[in-house]
Amino acid sequence: MLLLLLCACAGRCEDSPPKYETATPINNVVQDPRTGRIYLGAVNAIYQLDSALQFQHKAMTGPKLDSRHCTPPIPPTCQDAKQTDSINKLLLVHETNGSLVVCGTLFKGLCSLVNLSNIENQVYYSDGKGEKTYVASIEESVSVVGVMSTFPEKDDNTPVFLVAKGYGSQDSAKLISTRILQDYKDLVVFENIAEASSVQANPFVLKYLHNFRLAFREGSFVYFVFSRTMGSTDNKNFTFISRLCEKDIHYYSYTELQLNCGPENTYNKVQTAYLASPGKKLAQHLTRSSKYGKVEPWDKVLFAVFSDDEDSVSSALCMYPLKAINKALEDLIGACYGTQGKINSQMAVYPPYISVTGFCSTTQPELAAKNPCGADFLTSPLASTPEFALKAPAVHEKKGLLTAVAVAVENDHTVAFLGTSKGEVYRVHLSNTSAAYGSVLGESTGSSVNKNLFFDTSQNYLYITTAQKITKLPVQECHLKTTCEACMKQNDPYCGWCVLEGKCSTMSDCKGANVTNGWLWSPDQQCVEIKSFVPPNMSSRKTQQVEISVPSLPVIEDGRLQCKFGSFSESNAVMERSMITCALPEPAQIPPTPDKQDYVEVPVKIFVDGKVEVAAGTYNFYNCRAAMRKAENTPCMSCVSSNWGCQWNIHNHTCSDNDRSIDGAHIVKPQQGASCPLFEDQVPSLIPVGYKTPIRFKGKNLDGYKDKKLKIGTELMKHTEEPVVSEGGSQFRFDGYEFAYDKDQTVDVFFYVKDKDTDKKIDSTLNVTLYNCSLGREDCSLCKNADPKYQCVWCDRTQSCVYLPPAQLPHLASTYSFCYIVKLKQCQVSPRYGPLRGGILVTIKGSNLGIRKQDITRITVAGVPCVHQLDRYSVSTSVVCEAGPVDPAKPHSGVVEVVVEGDKKGTSIVSFTYRDPKPEKVQPDKGPKAGGTVITISGTNLDTATKEDLNITTFGSEITCKVGEYRPVKVPSDPLPVMVKYGKHTGMEVPRAFQFHENPKVERHFPDSSFVCGGRVIVVTGTGFDLIQKASMRVLHSATEDCPNLPNHIEPLQDAFSKNDTVLQFLSPAVNGSSQIHCLRAYIFLDNVRNELRPFNYHSDPIFDELTKKVITESSIISVTGKGFSKAMTAPEAKAFVGDVECQVTTLQDDRLFLDPPSTQPKARSKRQRRDTSSDLLELLIKFGNGEWVVGSVHYERKYEVPLPIIIPCVVIPMLLIIAISVYCYRRKSQQAEREYEKVKHQLENLEESVRDRCKKEFT
Known part of the structure; x- marks a missing residue:
């Protein structure tokens, strides 16, 4: 386990940038x-x-x-030492x-x-x-x-x-x-x-508040960049650069030059600075500006970032050539020596830290040349007056605080790397129009980028330091872009497209970069493109060679170029100047033409050495046969009006490639659609549903169809076709269809005309509008409101709106209605209750309520006049009126009446009642001064009027509404009355019902980050949370300079799942990981109170590697590798599951985590695991908040367990055999030993007898 931990500490993801945390x-x-x-x-x-x-x-x-009060070394007697x-x-x-x-x-x-x-x-x-x-x-x-x-x-x-x-x-x-x-x-x-008392004395240091940001040595001088005040009471900061001769030990040469950044010195306080060469392009730009004289690429320029002095809400980058700084300083010194401190009769120099008279009183210009590093008669430092500050425009501005700058030159172009107070570093290409480009480097940690921003010795990497971390990041990531378009989109001065190698790279990494167009620079936004083809397109029935114009392609030797059309044709190509000649594929190889198209696009790619794609485009193969199918009812016009120069043959009804050898009256040439046979100008153009209406129309260019029988049809009638009757000349007709259609009030019907013998379509633009009177006109007024051209009338017998043929007009009075009856729908009076003073809107729904708003002549509710609201009238179906006040002495209830023009009257079945509501109680009775508290008002008759009249959230026997902001200063407020307003004239009050208190305060939050998957527990502490009814965490997109507005952006939201007066707990909302996560800001909404959580950062979800060790043994640990684990997660928060059993995550690092698996194999698998997988395999699931990742499957090491009845014989029997054999061997050995003993005993006895006999003989 120790070895694994050591390996984990040393482990790194290959693509993870080097970093070190302190x-x-x-x-x-x-x-x-x-x-x-x-x-x-x-x-x-x-x-x-x-x-x-x-x-x-x-x-x-x-x-x-x-x-602080004792002198080092600190003695033991120092009382306050700690x-x-x-x-x-x-x-x-x-x-x-x-x-x-x-x-x-x-x-x-x-x-x-x-x-x-x-x-x-x-x-x-x-x-x-x-x-x-x-x-x-x-x-x-x-x-x-x-x-x-x-x-x-x-x-x-x-x-x-x-x-x-x-x-x-x-x-x-x-x-x-x-x-x-x-x-x-x-x-x-x-x-x-x-020793120089001028800058080493007490009086000035506190007064001027020096804030030094950079010191550097260049040539024979030492420079300091700092901000200070002018010593006045306003404490406004100004930026200066001071210079000393390196060999001047008395600091006589110490001179300060004010640096102004932006118009009117908008950015007056320097934050940090960086000295670097400008590079060729920027040097040319600075020279052309004519502000600083001639600037060479190898000169030095001071790049400084400034902020405004007030609240640092905006920052800028300004540039000062060191030559210009030195010249301005020399002019100041020369003015002091030779012109009494004046330049052009205006005071240019003053002593910044002392008040003296007669300063710079000499008039000896030659002294400046003789004493370039000052002399002992210049006893005080010099400083420029504000009028002679060195001014520079802001070459780049940004909202927020810039804290670091580093500058590099690549391919004669200059790039500034700018660090922010949020921990980000972004890049700016310094040119005529300086602009940020590419993705943000580093992480939005909430802590500032340290002013020590610098490159490695190769200038290929940048060291970025934040609060407790330093990271080494590449200055460019060209290789990550795999297409020329993506490479160009970066606008990265470091990058370009290496044409002959087919990769995005730096110029130094491209072998053919020295060849014209061999390396295309990213900011130029130009890839190798096919500009044109000669011929521009080709018939799919022909083949030949094509010349491809590729202007930006480098010169390539013969034999190296190939053309590829789709995946089916490849041939060698020849290049001459910028033209490449290729062979087109054979017609049989060309793909079929897609439906609804008359051409097929075939991808064309040009390769070098058969593997590197250098240019791509599409070539169109057209198909005239398909061109006639684009508009089925007008095949001839569709054919000849196509882009491909097709011609139409009337005789055989075909569309073919233009052929000059074929001519005649039956051939319609390209773009001559007026010569096509055509049927048009139908009469009538309106046809009612259910009536068979004859249609007449005209024909032209029909010489090819003389004596031909024709038929007509439409898709609406499917396969029913009718004969076309010629009426002589160009006039034709057919008897029409009896259409049935009830999906819309109107629909356009297109007719086709066919040759009856060949069933081929002849061009037809015949089009009529089919309409249905009954659809959407359910009452008489709606019917009468229909457009007169439709000839719709209301039929009393069928109670429907129908089409009336002109022949039936004389019978109109006896059969059709003029809408005499006004009907009010049952229960369609809203509201049914109103306050005694009126002033509320009453909506009445019914039928035959007129066809114009002026048709309504009178409305009454419970006998009280109700004023018609003309702007809210709906034809025939609805009227809205404002109820008037009622006399308390008269009846308060009655029906609703509506009188329409012609004194036609409708009466409601339900009654309208006047009554006053009585609100009595308000809950809750307190809330924050910012408002947002939802209060519930209870009482009697509160459901009077409507929700709209009260402008509330919930309407009924209880009223719910949201409290607005309390603006007076006194908090907590006195108990205040709650007024409920019903319409215009009625207000009912609950006295001393609600009190405003101080808004809740958010003091801190932890943790301060989340993965985009969300679900991390965020704890917010503070005071006054008990006043809040709804606490939610919401993520908003910050619309700033580098965070443009996102269309259709959804604001993720999570309500608090735990709340008391001092602590809120949320689950961080999940956000869209593909959006700009550095632009996301997290807020806590406490009713109407909004607090931004600072800092709070979203990080991309972690990446998990596939599990390598899949066998779990006794006392083993599981190691899971990947990257980005610790950005927004800790070991106690992380969860892991083997099967359905949770196991503890013991250690969590950024690229590795360790967990203890269950000691015994879980019996159940994960719910998401497929049933057809091996029963021994268990999913290992890692869960970070809402995010879940299955990193692999594991299984436990098999242990062969033998049943006890088998174990006992297997152990006892061999043991008994061993004992028996041992006893047997022991008995054999014992018997053998006894025999040997007896044998030796006999030998000894014989020897003893022999010795005795010998002794006897010798003795005698």
């Missing part, structure tokens, strides 16, 4: 340019990683016993002696030197040298920057570093200092070697 927040990051090693300065620790972010060494820097965290303030690579400068907040800001090869080996540290060696700040919020330099001493350069830091209440007052890195004369390591 236990504490990261403050600073630096890279050793020689080795590529990365050093992280974090709280209480320094980390050493290799270039792949593999851990090498770690040095602890805290916590240690320290006190264990204090060490926050890293500065990391610098000291290449000369292979050490790393490390400065932190402990011990007054002391520094140390550690070995670059192994930071655990300390090169130098001393805490007993006193205040002169205090370098950094003890306060976390104070910014500190530094840069390596040298101090010229005779013929030797002594290594030093310059440090700039803001104000700290208990720090040294040195704004800028030069610290030595080796003992020198009387100076010790880290002691300040330069």
Whole structure:
């Protein structure tokens, strides 16, 4: 198990970017340019990683016993000394002696030197040298920057570093200092070697609030980028860059230049900056702007990100060529030497930190050239006045806060990588119109990207640091795009389409990139395309060669090109200039023409070396035979009007390819549809259902059908066809059909005409409208409202609307009705109750209620006039009126009457009653001031009027409605009355019924992430939740600059499943994983109160690998691999099932998790497991919230269990046999031993007898 855990710690997904996470927040990051090693300065620790972010060494820097009030080393007598965290303030690579400068907040800001090869080996540290060696700040919020330099001493350069830091209440007052890195004369390591009171004195540091963001060395100068105030009371920040001569130990040359970003210095506070070369294209753009003079590709440009000073809701990127900065600084110094600080008669220079008169009083211009690094008579720093700030336009703007910038040049184009306060990094192509492109790098973690954003030594990877993690990501992902279109869509300056290799790559990774059109740059948005074909199309009955124009194809040698049509024809191709000649497929190979089409599209692909597709398109093979079928009733016109130049043969009724050799009156040539035989101009054009109506029509161009018998038909009558009768000349008729149709009031009927002998269709545009009077006209008024052209009338006998033939008009009065009877439908008066003061709308439904709104002459309810609402009238079926007030002394109940023009009256069966409602009680009686509380009002007669009259949620014996927002300041409010309004004039009040309280407050939430599958338990804590009736978690799409609106976006929502006054619990809603998940924002809705959960991030669902170890043994653990596990899940939350038995997830890492399977094999399988699978196999299911993944099937190791009756004989019998054999062997051995004993005994006796006899003989 230990071995598995070790393997898990070392395991990585192949496509997972290198990253390293620290236990504490990261403050600073630096890279050793020689080795590529990365050093992280974090709280209480320094980390050493290799270039792949593999851990090498770690040095602890805290916590240690320290006190702000005691001088290090901290003595035992220091009373307020306590264990204090060490926050890293500065990391610098000291290449000369292979050490790393490390400065932190402990011990007054002391520094140390550690070995670059192994930071655990300390090169130098001393805490007993006193205040002169205090370098950094003890306060976390104070910014500190530094840069390596040298101090010229005779013929030797002594290594030093310059440090700039803001104000700290208990720090040294040195704004800028030069610290030595080796003992020198009387100076010790880290002691300040330069004394310059102008920037190392007390009075100014607190007043100006310096915030240093970058220090760098270029040429013979050292630069610092920072923001500060002007020392006035408004505390508005301005951005400056200051410059020092590297050899100026007295800081005489210290000069500040104000940098303005955006119009009117909109973005006034610098966040960070990056120095890089602009590249050829951007240099040309800067030169053309004529603001900075000529800028060369190898010059240096300062790329800085700024924010507005107020609330940092917007940011921008601005660029300043270093040449322009230096020129502006030299102009300031020259003005001070030669023109009393003025440029063009306007004051350009002032002393920023002191108030003196006669400053810059000299008029000796030559001094500037003689003393480029100042002189001792310039005793104070210089600064530009606001009017002479160096101004730059915002080349890129963004809502939100930018916190990091890094710039790289690829193929003469410049790309800026911008980090945000949300933990994302995106890319901007800097050009004439700078724009962001591609996907977002990094993760939206909610923590800012560290300002130390930089590339690896190859410039191919970017190191992104957030709160406790550093990640190494490629600057481009060209290879992930597999088509030219996808490659172009990126707009990535790094990428292009490698034509002859058929891949998206960088230029350096494309072998044919040096050939014209061999590598197509992504921002150009141009793939290799087939521009045209010669001929543009071909008959499916012919074949020949085709010339294909491909302008953007590189020159390719003969023998390497092939053309492929579909999957059925392939041939070699020849290229001449940009034209490729290929052989078309044989007619037999061409696919059949699809239905409803007269051509077939065949894919055309051009290959290099038979495997790399370089261009694709479609070629059309047309079929004139199919062209005549596109419009079945007009085959001739369909044929000759097609795009393919087809001709029509009247004699044989065929459509064929245009053939100039065939001519005659029976041939209709292409685009001559007016010469086609045609039947048209039918009379009448309206036909009623159920009546056989003769139809007359005309014919033209019918010379080819003289003496032919014709017939007519329509699809509506299926196979019933009628003869066509010629009336002479161009006039024809047929007797018509008696149609039956009841699906719609009207329908268009198209007729075809055929040659009776050949059954071939002749072109016909005959079309009539069939109509049904009875459909949708159920009463007399609706019938009378029909369009007069239909000749519909109401029949009293059949009580239906019917068509009346003109011949029956004289009998109209005796048979057909003029709609005398007005009928009101039973129970169709709504509402049936109204307040005594009226003012409510009453809807009355019936029939024959007129055909115009003006037909309604009078309406009464319970004998009270009711005002007709003309705008809500529906023909014949419905009227709406506003009830008037009733005299309390008169009867309050009665029928509803409607009088229609002609004094025709209808009376309702049901009654309308006047009564006043009496609301009495309100529940609940309190809610938040934001409103949204749904209250229920109970009482007597509350179901008076209608729901619309009250504008409420639920209407009946109890009334339900939602409370609005309470705007007065006093909270909680006094008990307030609840007013129920019925219509315009009636309001009933419940006194002291409801009280508003403070809105609920959300204080914190955890966890702060979820997978897109949702289902993770989110706990929200706060106060006042008992007031809330409905708490829900909703996910909205943030419509920002980089998150455009999504059409038809559904807002996922989950209601709280647990609630009390201080804690809410939700299951995170599932969201669409294909949408832009970095644009999703999570909100808690508490009735009308809305709170955004910050931070809260959605992550793509994890990916699980197929399970490799599938056998479960005793005491074994299961290891599941994949990636993205820990982004939004922990081991206690994760669930795993073997079969239907849950097992514990013991360890969860980002790319691996471990779980303990059940000790015995589960008897039941998973419900989703198929019954036809092996009974021994059990599904292993991993569940993260709503997401479920079956990662494989497992089975338990077989154990052969023998029944006890078999075990006993199998054990006892061999045991008895062994004992018997042992006894037998023992008896054999014992008998043999006795025989041997007797034998020896006899031998001894014989020997004894022999010796005795010998002795006797010798003695005698």
